[in-house]
Amino acid sequence: RKEVEQDPGPFNVPEGATVAFNCTYSNSASQSFFWYRQDCRKEPKLLMSVYSSGNEDGRFTAQLNRASQYISLLIRDSKLSDSATYLCVVNPLRSYIPTFGRGTSLIVHP
Amino acid sequence: NAGVTQTPKFRILKIGQSMTLQCAQDMNHNYMYWYRQDPGMGLKLIYYSVGAGITDKGEVPNGYNVSRSTTEDFPLRLELAAPSQTSVYFCASSNSGKRETQYFGPGTRLLVL
Numbered sequence: 001r002k003e004v005e006q007d008p009g010p011f012n013v014p015e016g017a018t019v020a021f022n023c024t025y026s027n028s029a030s031q032s033f034f035w036y037r038q039d040c041r042k043e044p045k046l047l048m049s050v051y052s053s054g055n056e057d058g059r060f061t062a063q064l065n066r067a068s069q070y071i072s073l074l075i076r077d078s079k080l081s082d083s084a085t086y087l088c089v090v091n092p093l094r095s096y097i098p099t100f101g102r103g104t105s106l107i108v109h110p
Numbered sequence: 111n112a113g114v115t116q117t118p119k120f121r122i123l124k125i126g127q128s129m130t131l132q133c134a135q136d137m138n139h140n141y142m143y144w145y146r147q148d149p150g151m152g153l154k155l156i157y158y159s160v161g162a163g164i165t166d167k168g169e170v171p172n173g174y175n176v177s178r179s180t181t182e183d184f185p186l187r188l189e190l191a192a193p194s195q196t197s198v199y200f201c202a203s204s205n206s207g208k209r210e211t212q213y214f215g216p217g218t219r220l221l222v223l
Binding site: 008034042043045049089096097102103 | 141145150151152153155158160168200211212214215216217
């Protein structure tokens with residue numbers, strides 16, 4: 001089983017739709033979790049951290065489910081500019097090396 | 111702050127040639143990383159460093175070397191370039207390898223022919 005798994009997609013949704021991605025991780029000792037966004041031919045950039053209590057940033061909501069070992073990202077009212085690849089990142093406990101998922105591609109169309 | 115900078119942006123190499131990819135950060139981060147990203151694939155860690163003078167192998171270190179003589183710089187050396195090293199290379203830094211976020215450079219696109 002891969003350490004971090006994501007559905008590669010693409011998720012093809014119309015503007016205004018709500019879309020959700022999941023990411024599963026295999027290391028139960030994982031300590032911290034993030035979602036990054038990567039635009040085509042660009043570097044990854046942090047979108048948001050994921051906390052046990054869940055967190056929201058505008059149209060974006062991130063959740064962590066430790067019991068089932070997955071994190072999720074919910075995007076409400078999708079915009080054309082949300083089209084990108086979303087990378088799940090997991091930091092194991094006492095490790096210098098974060099683990100990146102392969103990413104989920106989102107395409108928002110008019 | 112310029113953040114993380116990388117040079118060159120794009121390079122074409124012939125098989126067997128060597129080159130150094132430059133990476134610098136001005137955030138005084140102690141942790142730095144080199145990744146490669148092949149088309150449609152995730153990031154694979156090549157090497158990382160937890161401070162000046164300290165480096166360690168990542169998932170795919172073969173064919174590469176690194177050095178970390180200063181906190182700011184973390185160059186990646188390719189010796190005897192092979193077509194399999196055609197990829198996009200990203201350098202990243204973070205204040206802590208455990209909980210802090212990573213800041214990425216804009217990447218170097220390398221084509222080996």
